[in-house]
Amino acid sequence: MSAAAHEPQARMHFAAFSGVPVLLGITVLLFALHIAVGAKPLPLGTVLEAIFARDATVFDHMIIWDLRLPRALIALAVGASLAVSGALMQGVTRNPLADPGILGLMAGASFAVVVTAFFFGTAPLVFLPWIAAAGALVAALVVYFIALWAPGGATPLTLTLSGAAITAFLSAIISIAHLLNEDSFENLRVWLSGSLAGRDIEMLYITGPWIAVGLLVAFSLARQVTALAMGDDVAKGLGVKTGWLKAQLLITVVVLTACAVALAGPMGFVGLVIPHVVRLFVGSDYRWIVPYSAILGAAYLLGVDIIARIAIAPREISTGIITAMVGAPVFIHLVRMRAR
Amino acid sequence: MSTSAGTASDHVVIRSRGERVALRLPVRALVAVGVLAVLLLAVIGVSLTVGSYGIELETVITTLTGTTVSDAIDNVVWQFRFPRTLAAALVGAMMALSGGALQNVTRNGLADPSLVGISQGAALAVVFAIVAAPGLDYSWRPIIAFSGALAVATLVQALSYQRRRGNNAIRFILLGIGVSAFISSITSALLTYGDIDRAISALSWLAGSINAASWTDVQILFVWCVVLSPLVLGLTRIMSVLRMGEDTAVGLGAPVKWVRYALICVGVGFAAAATAIVGPLGFVGLLAPHAARRIARSGVGLHTVLTALCGALLVALADLVGRAAFAPIQIPAGLITAIIGVPVFVYLLQRAAAKSHL
Amino acid sequence: MAAWNENGADTGIRLAASALCAGYDGASILSDIDLTIPTGKMSVLVGANGSGKSTLLKTMARILTPSSGTVLLDGKSVHAAKTRDVARKMGLLPQGPIAPEGLTVRELVAQGRFPHQGLMRQWTREDEDAVNAAMATAGITEFADRPVDSLSGGQRQRCWIAMVLAQETDLLLLDEPTTFLDLKVQVDLMELLADLAHARGRTLVIVLHELSLAAAYADHLVMMKDGRIVCAGAPETIFTAERLKHVFDLEARVVRDAETGHLVCVPLGAHARRKASVRVA
Numbered sequence: 001m002s003a004a005a006h007e008p009q010a011r012m013h014f015a016a017f018s019g020v021p022v023l024l025g026i027t028v029l030l031f032a033l034h035i036a037v038g039a040k041p042l043p044l045g046t047v048l049e050a051i052f053a054r055d056a057t058v059f060d061h062m063i064i065w066d067l068r069l070p071r072a073l074i075a076l077a078v079g080a081s082l083a084v085s086g087a088l089m090q091g092v093t094r095n096p097l098a099d100p101g102i103l104g105l106m107a108g109a110s111f112a113v114v115v116t117a118f119f120f121g122t123a124p125l126v127f128l129p130w131i132a133a134a135g136a137l138v139a140a141l142v143v144y145f146i147a148l149w150a151p152g153g154a155t156p157l158t159l160t161l162s163g164a165a166i167t168a169f170l171s172a173i174i175s176i177a178h179l180l181n182e183d184s185f186e187n188l189r190v191w192l193s194g195s196l197a198g199r200d201i202e203m204l205y206i207t208g209p210w211i212a213v214g215l216l217v218a219f220s221l222a223r224q225v226t227a228l229a230m231g232d233d234v235a236k237g238l239g240v241k242t243g244w245l246k247a248q249l250l251i252t253v254v255v256l257t258a259c260a261v262a263l264a265g266p267m268g269f270v271g272l273v274i275p276h277v278v279r280l281f282v283g284s285d286y287r288w289i290v291p292y293s294a295i296l297g298a299a300y301l302l303g304v305d306i307i308a309r310i311a312i313a314p315r316e317i318s319t320g321i322i323t324a325m326v327g328a329p330v331f332i333h334l335v336r337m338r339a340r
Numbered sequence: 341m342s343t344s345a346g347t348a349s350d351h352v353v354i355r356s357r358g359e360r361v362a363l364r365l366p367v368r369a370l371v372a373v374g375v376l377a378v379l380l381l382a383v384i385g386v387s388l389t390v391g392s393y394g395i396e397l398e399t400v401i402t403t404l405t406g407t408t409v410s411d412a413i414d415n416v417v418w419q420f421r422f423p424r425t426l427a428a429a430l431v432g433a434m435m436a437l438s439g440g441a442l443q444n445v446t447r448n449g450l451a452d453p454s455l456v457g458i459s460q461g462a463a464l465a466v467v468f469a470i471v472a473a474p475g476l477d478y479s480w481r482p483i484i485a486f487s488g489a490l491a492v493a494t495l496v497q498a499l500s501y502q503r504r505r506g507n508n509a510i511r512f513i514l515l516g517i518g519v520s521a522f523i524s525s526i527t528s529a530l531l532t533y534g535d536i537d538r539a540i541s542a543l544s545w546l547a548g549s550i551n552a553a554s555w556t557d558v559q560i561l562f563v564w565c566v567v568l569s570p571l572v573l574g575l576t577r578i579m580s581v582l583r584m585g586e587d588t589a590v591g592l593g594a595p596v597k598w599v600r601y602a603l604i605c606v607g608v609g610f611a612a613a614a615t616a617i618v619g620p621l622g623f624v625g626l627l628a629p630h631a632a633r634r635i636a637r638s639g640v641g642l643h644t645v646l647t648a649l650c651g652a653l654l655v656a657l658a659d660l661v662g663r664a665a666f667a668p669i670q671i672p673a674g675l676i677t678a679i680i681g682v683p684v685f686v687y688l689l690q691r692a693a694a695k696s697h698l
Numbered sequence: 699m700a701a702w703n704e705n706g707a708d709t710g711i712r713l714a715a716s717a718l719c720a721g722y723d724g725a726s727i728l729s730d731i732d733l734t735i736p737t738g739k740m741s742v743l744v745g746a747n748g749s750g751k752s753t754l755l756k757t758m759a760r761i762l763t764p765s766s767g768t769v770l771l772d773g774k775s776v777h778a779a780k781t782r783d784v785a786r787k788m789g790l791l792p793q794g795p796i797a798p799e800g801l802t803v804r805e806l807v808a809q810g811r812f813p814h815q816g817l818m819r820q821w822t823r824e825d826e827d828a829v830n831a832a833m834a835t836a837g838i839t840e841f842a843d844r845p846v847d848s849l850s851g852g853q854r855q856r857c858w859i860a861m862v863l864a865q866e867t868d869l870l871l872l873d874e875p876t877t878f879l880d881l882k883v884q885v886d887l888m889e890l891l892a893d894l895a896h897a898r899g900r901t902l903v904i905v906l907h908e909l910s911l912a913a914a915y916a917d918h919l920v921m922m923k924d925g926r927i928v929c930a931g932a933p934e935t936i937f938t939a940e941r942l943k944h945v946f947d948l949e950a951r952v953v954r955d956a957e958t959g960h961l962v963c964v965p966l967g968a969h970a971r972r973k974a975s976v977r978v979a
Contacts, residue, residue, distance in 0.1 A: 173679065
């Protein structure tokens with residue numbers, strides 16, 4: 001981190017600022033493109049027209065408003081939430097391998113949703129994010145303590161392994177629940193593969209405000225995360241109340257992850273990849289890492305979802321499959337780098 | 341047979357005249373072999389009686405001895421339950437031996453073929469074959485699986501090898517997890533891409549289910565067992581000195597270099613053949629060698645036998661439970677072994693972490 | 699059992715390296731080493747960290763393959779000969795070996811019989827005698843049925859030495875057998891090793907970190923620096939202050955202990971020198 005930090009500060013900040021409009025531009029472009037492509041390709045002009053001058057009688061406008069716009073918005077929200085969760089987790093655990101998927105939060109969230117559905121039938125949509133959040137929170141704590149109790153403590157390696165173990169365990173139970181109640185699980189099945197297809201815009205209305213709150217809290221805590229990333233003692237020395245900060249961060253991460261899972265199902269490796277890419281450009285200051293992760297995460301998931309829809313058209317690949325294909329090699333690279 | 345002075349009484353020393361055969365074996369482990377074998381037979385017996393069509397044990401035995409009680413019972417026992425139960429036991433033993441070999445060669449108690457991507461590699465190769473060349477004969481599957489699995493094993497080994505420090509146990513597993521995530525995502529993509537019918541046949545196989553095992557499957561498994569088991573038993577002496585590190589093993593005159601490759605190939609072969617028939621079966625390779633060690637301490641040779649028995653017993657039992665617990669719905673054995681395996685993995689992780697910090 | 703006694707009297711050279719170059723992954727560490735190991739004596743390799751002493755030992759033990767040059771054991775290259783045949787003549791104790799969990803002392807020592815055994819011949823009378831004799835020599839018979847990992851560091855190291863002894867070889871190579879042990883334990887181990895050479899005629903090659911121990915116990919001292927042998931010979935002739943300065947970059951005085959006649963090295967840091975000058979004043 002020191003190499004980047006000792007760069008001339010002014011130039012770095014300028015560079016950091018200047019990236020924002022570029023990245024936002026790219027995101028907007030991808031957003032429009034995302035809406036334009038599909039089974040019936042629509043010209044960008046129609047897309048803009050539909051958004052800014054909606055005519056409910058035009059069939060293309062209906063497609064855009066009822067199908068494509070929700071999906072694009074969901075991709076945007078999920079990408080931003082997961083990337084910011086990942087960034088915060090990496091900062092607070094000082095673990096470059098941290099990601100809501102790798103550390104078991106997604107499995108916990110999915111598990112909670114499935115178990116609820118199993119015992120109480122389909123719960124009202126409003127509760128879904130909260131059930132997911134409870135599952136994610138419990139899983140996060142279990143993973144953390146398993147790693148902590150391992151001799152050597154909660155190192156990136158033990159955290160990752162206990163995350164993988166918990167994920168394997170919960171997935172097995174989820175699969176069994178599936179088999180036992182196949183019919184009512186058909187909806188959940190698509191959801192569990194981490195797909196953005198056919199998602200309900202209702203859910204976005206429910207989770208949207210929470211995602212917004214979560215992102216705002218993340219932005220406001222980012223400065224302290226930078227201190228925390230240098231070690232608990234350093235942070236304390238700088239006047240950060242580490243215990244309280246960690247609790248806030250944990251809640252933020254859990255809420256963001258749960259909302260993302262409720263929206264799109266488990267989507268692996270987004271939270272791992274994006275913060276690392278961001279770090280290449282803005283260094284180790286979380287005041288920059290967090291907002292950039294949000295924008296890049298949104299752009300990334302839009303891009304991936306475009307590929308998911310057009311790669312083997314007319315069929316569709318689950319978006320989660322592609323994020324895993326991209327993310328797993330990054331993960332491998334990080335493990336190798338860490339080991340030097 | 342003779343017991344000699346200076347040997348603790350919990351061992352028997354077997355020496356033929358001329359000392360062609362001269363072994364020192366722990367009594368407890370020998371007893372354990374007997375007990376496990378009896379238990380395995382018992383589980384197989386029970387397994388034959390349980391199902392949607394309940395059959396008395398006596399009737400089962402009568403049927404197995406060749407007397408036809410009724411055509412229906414004959415059919416159920418001979419065509420469905422017996423091959424399935426045998427396949428479960430064989431697959432369990434093979435996954436267990438694969439885990440044992442891999443743990444030895446990586447000196448890593450956490451190594452398991454399904455954890456480090458070897459099973460996934462086999463699965464990917466088979467799915468690819470199902471989707472790309474649907475007409476391919478069934479018996480080719482193990483060989484396709486073997487090449488996929490071997491490729492992945494080589495990849496993980498190459499990725500995790502560090503020049504001076506050799507292999508680190510936990511890094512090896514982590515890389516395996518990364519590689520298996522990558523391979524699984526490709527498999528899923530292939531399944532999406534492939535024809536739905538074929539994809540579904542591949543999908544049911546991917547859950548690690550022994551439901552449909554036939555006599556052909558048992559034959560294939562048996563042939564691979566017959567080829568690989570003597571190899572692994574022949575290597576146990578070298579595995580024994582390899583436990584103390586490569587340098588010590590070289591000093592004692594073990595041909596370490598080629599044995600490394602041989603052990604990896606044997607481990608991959610067992611896992612690939614088992615995976616080709618019933619799909620990836622999680623955590624058996626992790627559980628069985630550990631359980632065998634817990635049941636009775638012994639040299640590597642006897643431990644290998646115990647490991648195979650533990651694996652066979654575990655999967656036979658998992659299959660039985662998966663079949664009976666929520667009947668008529670069948671839970672694949674792979675899910676049950678995963679649920680048992682994860683807590684054990686967590687337990688082992690705590691100790692492996694301690695060692696890697698030496 | 700006492701096969702080594704016959705050969706012990708033989709003064710012919712059995713192990714020698716000539717024009718040896720070796721290293722890891724292309725980075726060369728040893729350059730052009732010529733070394734002969736006197737039979738029935740204790741040879742000790744010393745040198746600063748990274749001087750190549752362990753690399754030399756590993757190359758002689760065929761753990762590492764040389765990039766050029768040869769190591770001859772009884773006139774045959776150890777790298778070309780069958781590894782099992784070499785193991786019947788030459789034993790190796792690597793640095794910091796780790797015993798598998800729960801292995802008992804007897805089981806560990808029995809592993810030393812590996813080159814003499816077959817799949818179905820793993821516990822002949824000969825094996826049993828060799829293991830018992832090795833445990834007796836190393837003084838660990840009383841622990842025979844305890845797990846190795848329950849013993850202290852010194853006892854554990856004795857177990858490993860017993861394992862190499864059970865191999866019944868005339869030559870023993872040991873890589874830093876005393877590192878991380880208490881001084882008392884180090885001395886006991888060196889006594890044991892010296893006894894093996896002097897009373898039982900075995901040929902030992904030992905890499906040591908402790909200079910004073912090396913000077914006290916070595917029959918033949920080999921000093922290494924930057925992958926080359928600086929000098930080799932009896933400590934009497936080569937263990938001098940100038941050599942220590944040259945090889946280790948260490949300001950030290952070499953004094954002879956009046957009672958034992960051993961050479962001892964007394965390091966002179968700036969602190970010690972200041973004290974000395976105060977005393978002189």
